[in-house]
Amino acid sequence: NAGVTQTPKFRVLKTGQSMTLLCAQDMNHEYMYWYRQDPGMGLRLIHYSVGEGTTAKGEVPDGYNVSRLKKQNFLLGLESAAPSQTSVYFCASRTPGSPLHFGNGTRLTVT
Amino acid sequence: AQSVTQPDIHITVSEGASLELRCNYSYGATPYLFWYVQSPGQGLQLLLKYFSGDTLVQGIKGFEAEFKRSQSSFNLRKPSVHWSDAAEYFCAVGPYNTDKLIFGTGTRLQVFP
Numbered sequence: 001n002a003g004v005t006q007t008p009k010f011r012v013l014k015t016g017q018s019m020t021l022l023c024a025q026d027m028n029h030e031y032m033y034w035y036r037q038d039p040g041m042g043l044r045l046i047h048y049s050v051g052e053g054t055t056a057k058g059e060v061p062d063g064y065n066v067s068r069l070k071k072q073n074f075l076l077g078l079e080s081a082a083p084s085q086t087s088v089y090f091c092a093s094r095t096p097g098s099p100l101h102f103g104n105g106t107r108l109t110v111t
Numbered sequence: 112a113q114s115v116t117q118p119d120i121h122i123t124v125s126e127g128a129s130l131e132l133r134c135n136y137s138y139g140a141t142p143y144l145f146w147y148v149q150s151p152g153q154g155l156q157l158l159l160k161y162f163s164g165d166t167l168v169q170g171i172k173g174f175e176a177e178f179k180r181s182q183s184s185f186n187l188r189k190p191s192v193h194w195s196d197a198a199e200y201f202c203a204v205g206p207y208n209t210d211k212l213i214f215g216t217g218t219r220l221q222v223f224p
Contacts, residue, residue: 004154031210033210040120040216041216042115042201042214042215042216042217043155043201043214044214045210045212048210050210056210090154090155092154092155099145099157099160100155100157100212101157102147102154102155102156103154104152104153104154105152105153105154
């Protein structure tokens with residue numbers, strides 16, 4: 001039972017480069033989320049999806065895009081990375097009315 | 112404004128000692144409350160949750176939390192801490208639809224032998 005799997009685990013980008021983070025869940029969850037975690041700030045919601053083909057903005061969506069083409073996958077894209085996007089990114093999923101299940105995170109450094 | 116406050120950034124306890132981590136919230140509607148734990152390099156794992164009913168809820172790993180509406184608090188407790196409990200703990204509050212879950216800034220627990 002893999003749960004929520006994030007790839008890659010680590011990544012270093014130069015300013016202006018682009019990349020995509022992949023989140024995959026095998027629990028048939030309807031809802032999926034992308035959070036970023038920064039020291040002293042807890043977790044902040046970037047984007048989320050309540051079903052295949054749907055996405056919505058969270059608290060800090062600027063500079064990120066997402067796609068949910070398949071129910072089990074939720075992609076987070078950075079079109080032009082900035083140092084302010086250096087963070088640890090967490091994906092989570094859930095069914096309606098249930099708590100979140102988190103992946104183990106992706107540590108991104110933008111130089 | 113809706114918010115979650117964890118007043119203690121860092122707590123150090125001795126193994127075997129009791130533990131209480133504080134969480135205060137500001138929320139306009141009926142709150143649904145959660146405690147998560149994060150071990151180094153790992154994602155967040157749910158310890159316990161409160162939706163309704165008995166205000167003292169039991170969670171995994173011997174943790175419990177008490178919801179006190181009058182104090183807007185949801186403090187996490189454990190009677191005897193183990194070295195493996197060293198981690199970061201997050202309190203969160205939200206509506207039943209947890210798309211709007213608000214996380215506290217976390218409390219880092221250090222355990223000395």
